[in-house]
Amino acid sequence: xxxxxxxxxxxxxxxxxxxxxxxxxxxxxxxxxxxxxxxxxxxxxxxxxxxxxxxxxxxxxxxxxxxxxxxxxxxxxxxxxxxxxxxxxxxxxxxxxxxxxxxxxxxxxxxxxxxxxxxxxxxxxxxxxxxxxxxxxxxxxxxxxxxxxxxxxxxxxxxxxxxxxxxxxxxxxxxxxxxxxxxxxxxxxxxxxxxxxxxxxxxxxxxxxxxxxxxxxxxxxxxxxxxxxxxxxxxxxxxxxxxxxxxxxxxxxxxxxxxxxxxxxxxxxxxxxxxxxxxxxxxxxxxxxxxxxxxxxxxxxxxxxxxxxxxxxxxxxxxxxxxxxxxxxxxxxxxxxxxxxxxxxxxxxxxxxxxxxxxxxxxxxxxxxxxxxxxxxxxxxxxxxxxxxxxxxxxxxx
Numbered sequence: 525x526x527x528x529x530x531x532x533x534x535x536x537x538x539x540x541x542x543x544x545x546x547x548x549x550x551x552x553x554x555x556x557x558x559x560x561x562x563x564x565x566x567x568x569x570x571x572x573x574x575x576x577x578x579x580x581x582x583x584x585x586x587x588x589x590x591x592x593x594x595x596x597x598x599x600x601x602x603x604x605x606x607x608x609x610x611x612x613x614x615x616x617x618x619x620x621x622x623x624x625x626x627x628x629x630x631x632x633x634x635x636x637x638x639x640x641x642x643x644x645x646x647x648x649x650x651x652x653x654x655x656x657x658x659x660x661x662x663x664x665x666x667x668x669x670x671x672x673x674x675x676x677x678x679x680x681x682x683x684x685x686x687x688x689x690x691x692x693x694x695x696x697x698x699x700x701x702x703x704x705x706x707x708x709x710x711x712x713x714x715x716x717x718x719x720x721x722x723x724x725x726x727x728x729x730x731x732x733x734x735x736x737x738x739x740x741x742x743x744x745x746x747x748x749x750x751x752x753x754x755x756x757x758x759x760x761x762x763x764x765x766x767x768x769x770x771x772x773x774x775x776x777x778x779x780x781x782x783x784x785x786x787x788x789x790x791x792x793x794x795x796x797x798x799x800x801x802x803x804x805x806x807x808x809x810x811x812x813x814x815x816x817x818x819x820x821x822x823x824x825x826x827x828x829x830x831x832x833x834x835x836x837x838x839x840x841x842x843x844x845x846x847x848x849x850x851x852x853x854x855x856x857x858x859x860x861x862x863x864x865x866x867x868x869x870x871x872x873x874x875x876x877x878x879x880x881x882x883x884x885x886x887x888x889x890x891x892x893x894x895x896x897x898x899x900x901x902x903x904x905x906x907x908x909x910x911x912x913x914x915x916x917x918x919x920x921x922x
Contacts, residue, residue, distance in 0.1 A: 535575045542571035546586050549593065558596035565590040579617035581624045584610045588628055591635075600639060607632040611648075626657035626666070633669045640827070640861035642676035649673060664694055664704055671711045678865030678903060680715040687712035701735045706742055713749045718867035720908045722756035729753060744774045744784040751791040756909065760799050767792035786816045787826060793833045802840035809833045828858030832872045835879070844883050851876045865903045867910075870896060874914050886921060893918040 545568040552561035569590060572583040587610045594603040611632055614625040629652050633645035652658065652666035667690045674683035687708050694705040709732050716725035729750040736742050747770035754763035771788040789812035796805035813830045831854030838847035851872055858869035874896040880889035897918050900911035 538571045538575050542568040542575075542582075542586070545571075546589060549589060553593060553596060558593045562590065562593040562597065565593055579613050581614075581618060581622070584614050584618075584624050584628065588624075588631055591631065595635065600635060604632070604635050604639065607635060620651070620654075621656040623657060623662060626652045626655065626662045630662070630665050630669055633666075633673065637669070637672050637676050642673040642863070646670055646673035646677065660697070661704075664690070664697070664708075668704070668708060668711070671708065675711070675715055675718075676862050676866065678863035678867070678869070680718045680867060680904075684712050684715040684719060687715070703736070703740075703742065706732055706736050710742055710745050710749065713746060713753075717749050717752040717756065719904065720756065720910070722753045725749060725753040726757065741784055744770055744788060748784070748787050748791050751788075751795060755795055755798055760795055763795045764792065764799070767795055786812050786830070789815075790826070790829055790833045793837065797833070797836045797840060800840065802837045806834065806837035806841065809837060827861035828854040828868050828872050830854075831857065832868065832875060835872075835875055839875070839879055839882070844879055848876070848879045848883070851879055865899055867904075870899055870903075871910065874900075874910065877914075878917060881917065881921065890918070890921055893921070 545564040549561040549564040549568070552558070552564065565586060568586045569583060572580065572586055576583055587606050591603040591606040591610070594600075594606065607628060610628040611625070614622060614628050618625050629648045633648040636642070636645040636648070649666045649670035653663060653670070657663060658666070667686075671683050671687050671690070674680075674686065691705055691708050691712065694702065694708055698704060709728065713725050713728045713732065716722075716728065729746050732746045733743065733750070736746070747766055751763045751767045751770070754760070754766060767788060771785065771792055774785040774788045789808055793805040793809040793812070796802075796808065809830060813834070816830070831850045835847045835851035835854060838844075838850060854872040855869070855876055858864075858866065858872050862869050864870070864873075873892065877889050877892035877896055880892060893914060897911065897914045900908060900914055904911055906912075906915075
């Protein structure tokens with residue numbers, strides 16, 4: 525009896541220690557110390573596995589947190605291994621309707637999108653929405669991931685439409701100004717920009733900006749979309765001012781979302797290219813790429829976007845061979861990580877055709893532009909600005 529009492533005391537002590545480690549690890553991650561958080565979480569997982577079992581909810585929750593710490597260090601492959609294990613164990617031991625199962629699926633789906641598997645991510649998010657976790661906060665998280673997966677799959681119109689419905693649902697649950705409602709709205713405006721609906725995108729961007737804190741990543745993301753909308757409307761002065769102000773704020777808040785300074789720098793470079801200030805644009809884009817590659821996972825951020833912007837600037841400078849190298853790489857990266865019908869992938873493919881035209885390689889250029897015009901028309905419509913521009917370029921071939 526005494527031995528049993530001592531064993532229970534040791535078990536309780538280990539579980540309290542595991543809980544403290546788990547809690548402290550989240551604080552370490554917020555402080556940017558993901559490596560120390562990883563060590564704490566591995567010990568928490570070990571203790572919980574020993575005292576509770578590998579399939580218990582508390583153990584699996586610790587493994588989900590461990591995956592987050594790994595991802596913050598740029599160790600996406602390792603994080604995916606952990607999350608796949610959690611999804612398998614949680615589904616088997618806890619069932620589809622358990623919150624831990626839903627959380628693991630949502631986290632894995634987010635990682636799959638960044639790894640270039642949006643279809644599998646959509647399937648996981650849809651699986652959550654088909655369970656008892658479809659309502660409330662977990663359901664909104666699943667919808668959030670599904671919207672990103674839809675966009676990555678090149679289904680921008682569907683993403684924009686579903687975001688509008690989801691915004692209404694989120695507002696009814698949490699309020700129109702709740703961060704989650706505003707985040708869904710930010711997904712919608714990005715897709716509106718891709719769809720060429722610049723007036724509507726500007727209107728909705730400004731409404732979101734007035735409702736969210738200037739101290740957060742959401743404000744930066746919406747300003748990034750606003751820059752695109754303003755450029756689409758030909759208001760390049762406003763676009764440049766907006767991009768520069770947001771980029772200055774983004775550099776101060778880089779720890780919130782490491783992608784945002786890169787995205788805003790590229791938005792600025794695009795604006796400078798539109799104003800024919802190619803040297804400045806190239807400098808901004810190259811500097812942004814160098815900074816991004818220094819951070820964990822930076823090489824996988826905004827796949828293809830950097831190469832497209834650099835290629836545009838090089839093209840403007842008449843450095844055609846260098847532009848071709850950059851844009852071919854952008855096409856390959858975009859199509860490996862996103863759908864070939866994603867706006868960014870098609871933009872890169874069309875720019876490749878433009879570069880080939882400038883080099884006098886008519887046969888290659890015609891084949892490339894013909895494919896692009898067909899894709900733009902099918903997936904974005906005949907009146908989309910990119911469709912119109914690509915069609916005109918194809919028609920003007922000598």
